[in-house]
Amino acid sequence: MLDELLAAWIGHQRWFGGKGRPIDTLSIDSDVTIEAGDPGLRHLIVSVWQDGSRERYQLLLGMRADLPDTLQHALIGQCGPYAFENGPSHPWWHVYDAAHDPELTHWILESMAGDTEQGVVRFEHLPGVGIDSGVRSMVLGAEQSNTSLVYGDAYICKLFRRLIPGVNPELEIVTALAARQAPHIAQPYGWMEIDLDGTATTLAILQEFLSNSTDGWDLALTSVRDLYNSLPDVTAAEAGGDFAAEAARLGGATARIHRELATAFPTGTVEPHEVKRMAEGLRRKLGRAAAEVPELREHVGMLEAAYHRVEELTAEVAVQRVHGDYHLGQVMRTTTDWVVLDFEGEPGQPLAERRAMSSPLRDVAGMLRSFDYAARHLLAGHAEADKLEPKADQWAERNRAAFLEGYVEGGGTITAADAALLRAFELSKAVYEVIYESRNRPSWISIPLAAFR
Ligand SMILES: Nc1ncnc2c1ncn2[C@@H]1O[C@H](COP(=O)(O)OP(=O)(O)O)[C@@H](O)[C@H]1O
Numbered sequence: 281m282l283d284e285l286l287a288a289w290i291g292h293q294r295w296f297g298g299k300g301r302p303i304d305t306l307s308i309d310s311d312v313t314i315e316a317g318d319p320g321l322r323h324l325i326v327s328v329w330q331d332g333s334r335e336r337y338q339l340l341l342g343m344r345a346d347l348p349d350t351l352q353h354a355l356i357g358q359c360g361p362y363a364f365e366n367g368p369s370h371p372w373w374h375v376y377d378a379a380h381d382p383e384l385t386h387w388i389l390e391s392m393a394g395d396t397e398q399g400v401v402r403f404e405h406l407p408g409v410g411i412d413s414g415v416r417s418m419v420l421g422a423e424q425s426n427t428s429l430v431y432g433d434a435y436i437c438k439l440f441r442r443l444i445p446g447v448n449p450e451l452e453i454v455t456a457l458a459a460r461q462a463p464h465i466a467q468p469y470g471w472m473e474i475d476l477d478g479t480a481t482t483l484a485i486l487q488e489f490l491s492n493s494t495d496g497w498d499l500a501l502t503s504v505r506d507l508y509n510s511l512p513d514v515t516a517a518e519a520g521g522d523f524a525a526e527a528a529r530l531g532g533a534t535a536r537i538h539r540e541l542a543t544a545f546p547t548g549t550v551e552p553h554e555v556k557r558m559a560e561g562l563r564r565k566l567g568r569a570a571a572e573v574p575e576l577r578e579h580v581g582m583l584e585a586a587y588h589r590v591e592e593l594t595a596e597v598a599v600q601r602v603h604g605d606y607h608l609g610q611v612m613r614t615t616t617d618w619v620v621l622d623f624e625g626e627p628g629q630p631l632a633e634r635r636a637m638s639s640p641l642r643d644v645a646g647m648l649r650s651f652d653y654a655a656r657h658l659l660a661g662h663a664e665a666d667k668l669e670p671k672a673d674q675w676a677e678r679n680r681a682a683f684l685e686g687y688v689e690g691g692g693t694i695t696a697a698d699a700a701l702l703r704a705f706e707l708s709k710a711v712y713e714v715i716y717e718s719r720n721r722p723s724w725i726s727i728p729l730a731a732f733r
């Protein structure tokens with residue numbers, strides 16, 4: 281049975297949110313044939329039930345009577361008999377993850393180019409944009425919470441795997457910023473959507489692929505490695521691969537993005553008496569996190585104290601749409617400048633929270649944490665970790681300061697009164713990261729935990 285095959289496979293996928301917990305049942309909510317052939321392409325929405333709660337996922341299934349060696353790694357299993365309506369029928373089919381089959385993924389481009397409706401799935405493109413469906417795709421290696429298909433060096437199509445009813449904030453934000461011709465974004469071209477619970481829900485976004493570019497995480501690590509490999513008395517400023525000028529430029533780009541978001545979407549202020557509620561929100565998250573991850577418990581007192589300082593603030597806090605999950609892996613250095621990706625907010629948070637106005641300092645805090653991550657992640661398991669730790673601290677300090685300077689020079693606002701808020705946001709981000717790492721990369725958990733020291 282297809283549902284049983286999928287239930288056995290889905291739990292092992294990188295993008296599956298419920299890893300480590302048994303799946304009670306998997307049911308197929310919709311099953312649309314996009315291409316009736318051999319190979320054939322089906323689009324499925326499935327509901328996965330775990331501990332009484334339900335999550336929905338999007339799957340693209342390829343169907344072939346014979347599976348070539350090049351697609352064996354994508355095999356889900358064999359099922360049959362199955363007959364496509366007006367298409368081939370075989371007693372046995374190989375069912376596999378069609379994201380890996382360029383003979384099938386071109387249907388996504390073709391359907392977007394034609395603004396086609398396939399059953400309940402709608403494909404759209406932005407007015408005035410031409411889509412060339414002749415380019416072959418491959419799955420991007422860095423598959424994380426979603427699956428990205430790169431078509432030649434022209435497009436990247438991000439398939440959202442876990443679905444939350446509503447327009448994805450990434451699509452909402454990049455289309456609004458592109459309409460303003462804002463810099464520092466990847467141009468959007470098209471999208472896929474479906475109605476879930478009566479709400480139009482984004483399934484995928486097609487964007488410009490930034491070829492000849494590197495993400496900020498890789499660039500930062502090159503710089504950190506360079507410093508680690510330098511002579512003991514060489515400082516972060518003196519090392520050949522110094523990153524500070526790039527960190528400052530990134531700060532400037534961040535300020536510009538915040539300005540564009542404040543112009544394209546509503547803005548507001550949180551009055552001092554309401555700031556208490558912000559602190560309560562941080563506390564609630566801490567409570568949930570400490571219940572899940574025991575290593576956090578010894579830091580709760582210090583964290584509570586930092587959140588309490590936010591409650592004592594007497595100035596109002598400016599709020600607007602923000603990125604929401606800002607880190608070095610979300611920014612790409614092209615040949616000309618930094619481009620910001622993935623305005624989706626923190627995966628796992630409710631959509632309303634991800635779309636809510638917040639202080640732009642949350643993004644600043646996210647990137648500051650990322651400099652800490654880059655400085656420390658090579659230390660885990662390193663034979664000379666103790667000797668290198670001062671260098672890691674120095675690298676983080678230098679690049680955090682450069683980023684903040686660039687942000688302020690670029691027009692971003694950080695006042696002395698913001699210090700308590702920025703610190704609370706940074707600590708709260710580290711709490712989120714402790715959970716993220718304990719669920720996804722347990723060997724990395726020491727990185728965010730180090731922030732509390
Ligand atoms: N428009 C793009 N051009 C080039 N590479 C991209 C683009 N969008 C994403 N990437 C690459 O994909 C990686 C993951 O993208 P991201 O949008 O952050 O997905 P996820 O939400 O799954 O982490 C990025 O770090 C980057 O390397």
Ligand SMILES: O=P(O)(O)O[C@H]1O[C@H](CO)[C@@H](O[C@H]2O[C@H](CO)[C@@H](O)[C@H](O)[C@H]2O)[C@H](O)[C@H]1O
Nearest residue numbers: 424425605607608609626627649650653713716
């Ligand atoms: O990129 P995503 O939207 O999937 O974000 C999630 O995964 C990120 C890891 O890939 C995680 O980021 C954390 O690790 C990064 C290094 O890999 C580091 O640069 C970030 O500062 C750190 O938060 C992110 O938190 C999570 O939401």
